[in-house]
Every structure is written in C-alpha cells, then in structure tokens.
Amino acid sequence: MTMISTLINYLSYEFVQNALIAGSLSAILGAIVGYFVIIRNVSFAAHALAHIGFAGATGAAILGLSPLEGMLLLTIGSGAFMGATGDRLHRSDMAIGMVLSMSLGLGTLFLSFYAGFAGQATVILFGNIFGVSEGQITEMVLLSLLSLGGLAIFSRRLLFASTQPRLAEARGLSLTALSIAFMIVLAVSVTLASQIVGILLVFTLVIAPAGIALRLCRSFWSGMIVSILLGLIAVWVGILLACLTDRPVTFWITALFFGLYLTVEGYCRFFTKSDR
C-alpha cells in the first residue's frame, strides 16, 4: 500500500511527469526507427552516431547552443554523410570506429572547457531524465513529430529498399536518397534517446526493443507494435522503479531490457527450434 501511495505521490511531481513524456517520446521513436535499423543491419552505425553526438553535445556551448541542439546538428550531419556514402562507409567498421573515437576525443577536449567537468560528462554520457525541462519537452515533441512524419511519408519505400535493394532499384527507387533520409531520422532518434539514457546507452532504446521484437515476430506490423510496446513498458517501469528505489533510471531501463532479452533468447532457443 505504501508503495502505491509513494508512486502516486511521485506521479504528481512535474519532473516525473516530464520524464514520463520525454521517455515515452524517445521510446516510441527509438522502437520504430530501431526496427528499421535492425532490418537494414546498421546497428553499429546507430551506435556510432550517438558517440559522434558526444562531440556535438559538449561542443555546443562554444557555439552558444544547447547540448541537444549541438548533438542534433552533428549527428544529422554525420548521418546524412553516412547515408550518402552508402554501404562502403556504414558497413565499414574500421572507418566508423575511427570517426567515433575521434568524436569522443573531441568531446573530451570540449568538456575540459566546462567548470563542472565531471557532472556535465555524467549527464551527457548517462542521461538525466529527471532533469528534462518544459522547453526541452517542446523541442522533443517537435522533433519526434518531424521524424515520424518523415517516416510516414517514406517508410513504405524504405522497407522495400531495406529488404530487397536490388529489386527496389529496379523499380526506380533511389537507394542513396532513402539511405540519407533514414540516417537523418536515425540521427534525430539517437539524439532524443540520448537525452533519456545518455549517449553510451542509446543502444538500449534504439536497438533493444526492435531486436527483441524481431526475435518474436515474423511480420512487419506485429514486430513494429511489439517493439513500441516493449520500449514504452521498459521506460515507464524504469522510471517508476527509479522513483521507488532512488537508483538511476538508466540502470533500470537497461536491466529491464537485459532481462527481456535473456527471456526471449531462452524462449527462442528452447521452444522454437525450427524457426531460428
């Protein structure tokens, strides 16, 4: 009883409500975009985009921008570049690895200009969902709507081009244009996710729900819906557990996904031998 009343008490706080809104937004966007990340087999590129964003988030202050804006600029730029160079670059682990470590290095340099070096670094690297302000929420709603709007326009072509590029090309689709458009949406979703779980753990919100959903579901829509539900549930439960235990949300979200992953993986191995 006391647990429930504590929860209800927490839910009346504005910072918890903001956290729930921001968390839901990035969970939904991450689940949808992540689904295409898995189908397109570009999870390393997604991971790298987040790290590249570190330099943007820390360097933003030099240009007088907020960390969110700085990260957005840099990830969109690099995402578009990765998309334009196509398979050659974003399948090249070496090239991506070099760029992402350089970005982390640059980020560290920019961080050294801050007074509160360690505190700022922790927030950017590990997220600070309870510190999301009204203004940030507005920005996040806008960005989510733009990305989802973009996907609503071209996701049909994207799915075709992702599953069967040669055929899509034959039907007159531009693989490069689709790749660029997708990488831009991915950049936005990675940036939003990093506001919640931090740059280092973007993987949990952008890849985990979709990856788990794709283990369970064979059709596009069932997989998509399961992915969104998993993302939302993990974020909500994570936030509530954080309120109750006073331990970081990021930990709870990653722990929930890890638990889900183990369960699903075990289920698939032992019960569905014929299907993967």
Added chain:
Amino acid sequence: MSWMASRPLLMLKTNNYSPMIAALQISDLTISLEGNEILSGVNATIDEGEFIGVFGPNGAGKTTLARCIIGTLPPTRGSIKVLGFPPGKAARQIGYMPQGHAGFDSTALSARTLVEAACHGDRWGIPWTSRKSKQEVDRVLEVTEASDYAARSFSVLSGGERQRVMLAQALLGDPKILVLDEPLASLDPKNQALLIECVARVKRLTQTTVLFIAHDMNPLMHVMDRVLYLAGGNGALGKVDDVVTSASLSKLYGSEIEVVRVKNRVFVVSAEGNVTESECFHHDHD
C-alpha cells in the same frame, strides 16, 4: 491461344504501322564497366512470349545485360527497348529476380512479409498492405507453391524455398517480361527442376516473355524456345541447334570450342580440354 486473339487489339491501340513490338530490342549494345568492355555491340530481338535461356561463362555479361534491361545500368553505346520503351520507363512490366539475396539470409522477417514489402513497394506512405495487395501476394505465392512456408522466417528456408519466394515476388503485378538472374545457382537437381517447371507453367499460363540466365543449359533444354549465348563480349541468339555448335561458339569465344553431345546432354568444352561450364564436369561423372 488467348494472347493471339488479344494481339490485334493491342496493336491498334499502340501503333498501327508496327507489325509487332518486340519484347526486347537490343541494338548494338555496348557496356563498359570501369574501363572494361563487358558487352560490345550485341544485337538481339526477342519476341513476346519467348522463353530465352541466357548462357555464357562467368564474366560474359549475363548479369550486366540483366541490369541493363531492368534499367539500373545505362548502356555505354547502343540501345535497349523494352516493349518499345526505354528500360527505365518499362520497369513495371518487368519481373526481376536478382542473383542471390545478399545480406538477407539473416532476416527474421517472414517470406510473406518480404513479398508484401515488394508489392507496390515503390509507393509513398506507410507499408500498409491493402486487402487487394494481400490477395495478389496470396496469388503469386500459390503460383510458385510457396504458400505453405511463407509464414516462416526467410532465413530458415532452404535454398529451393527461398528461390520460389523470390520468383513469387517477381510475378507481382503480372509482368510482361521475367528477367531471372541465375535462379538455379546452388540448387540441387530436384529443386532446379521444380523451379524450372514453375517458370514454364507461368509462361504457359500468361505468355510472359522469360529471360532465364543460367550456367548449365541442360536442365532448361525442354522449355527454352531459343538461347542467347554471351561470350567474349558478343552474343548469339538462336535455336539451341544453331547456336550451341562448335563452329558458332568458337566464333563467339574467339578460340576453339568443342560442343559435345552425350545422351541428349550438351557440354561446352574448350579445345585445351577444360570444360567451360564447370557443372557439366560433375554431371559427366555422376
């Protein structure tokens, strides 16, 4: 022969003066890739409803020709007309089955989902499959007898099953021309026969023009109308008995080639004693 009856109507609509529009009109086609001339001045006219086997050694330009026909590779010189149109304009009339399925061996999505994604996949919007599209997907999966396993993940299907799924999606929208790039690769003889029977059945029912690229011509002998043999940058189109002869192929390769016939099977052997079609070697000793 329902297509015969509909023929005059079609001609009235399109062009009064042309006696018949060729399915494919290839004139002086030359394609260079990174400085190498793959095809040099190939000419061929393929009529509607023909089943053409396309053969030749590795690197002879079979896939290059296919890419040119579907419009993803522009000719360096010369031209291709697909049903009277430049290749890009006729994309919807062509059902294409690319060689292999690179990268998608690991997809968890079902075979059916892949076919659904290809159905009107070039439209804008979200990947929603309408009832009509679902029926179309059902139809093509039935034609290739792939319905039974279409709900399973593409990655767990056998090579033969995958090829029938890929063939199914090439049939979406009733294309006038099928371009099949090495659909027999890595299939055992039984699955080869199944797939060929499937294509032959589709051709019989719909009078589709078929371009069937393959390495070994023997499994296709009974279904082909003519062969297009590519070698040394050149191409020869004609009946098997006219094209696949020692004299004709020697001219094409530019070196001495021997065509050996053993018990209704054809083997192409170079004068140095190498069998140019490696698979034949195996059959020889089976």
